[in-house]
Amino acid sequence: MENTAINFQELTELALQARERAYVPYSHFAVGAALLCKDGTVYQGCNIENAAYPATNCAERTAFFKAVSEGRRDFAAIAVAGGPAGEAPAAFCPPCGVCRQVMREFCGADFAIVLSDGGKIQAYTLGELLPCSFGPENL
Structure with missing residues (x-):
């Protein structure tokens, strides 16, 4: 699953850097993400909380929305x-269900999801973390 443009260790270091910018005054749980495009471009994201909790945005979705925008x-x-x-x-901090569904909107089952605990790395495919998923082709 390793990409030649950037390796998974470098990608996790970028996620750890993005984590430092998290805005988490309520949960105090900081998450960072680094989204790798197929051409090697990386978009970072962090979680951004809001006093109205449903308006909070996860790090993974922040990275995806930046890239898609x-x-x-x-x-x-x-x-x-x-x-x-x-x-x-x-x-390890796996993506929530909403983030997995956003990933599914733009990615196939072979999309790599790399989790880091700050030392070790675990890599999964989206198909492994979201089996029997619903996507655009189901409409």
């Missing part, structure tokens, strides 16, 4: 790292 549609992988703000991640 710039006209991008071809994605290879995303790295995600999260944990208590101010601390190094101590566990």
Whole structure:
């Protein structure tokens, strides 16, 4: 699953950098994401909370929405790292269901999702994390 333009370790380092910009005054749980386009371009995202909780946006969706708003549609992988703000991640932080569905809108089953606990890396495909999914072709 490794992409030649950037390796998964470099992608997770970019996710950890994005995590530092998270706005999390309520949950104090900071998440960063780095979305790799097939041409090697990377879009970073962090979670952005809101006092009206449903208006909160996850790091993964922030990265996707930034990329899509710039006209991008071809994605290879995303790295995600999260944990208590101010601390190094101590566990893997998989994408929530809403983020997985957004990924499914733009990516196929082979899209790589790379999780980092700050030291180790686990890689999955979107098909593994969202089996039997509903996508644009189902309409």
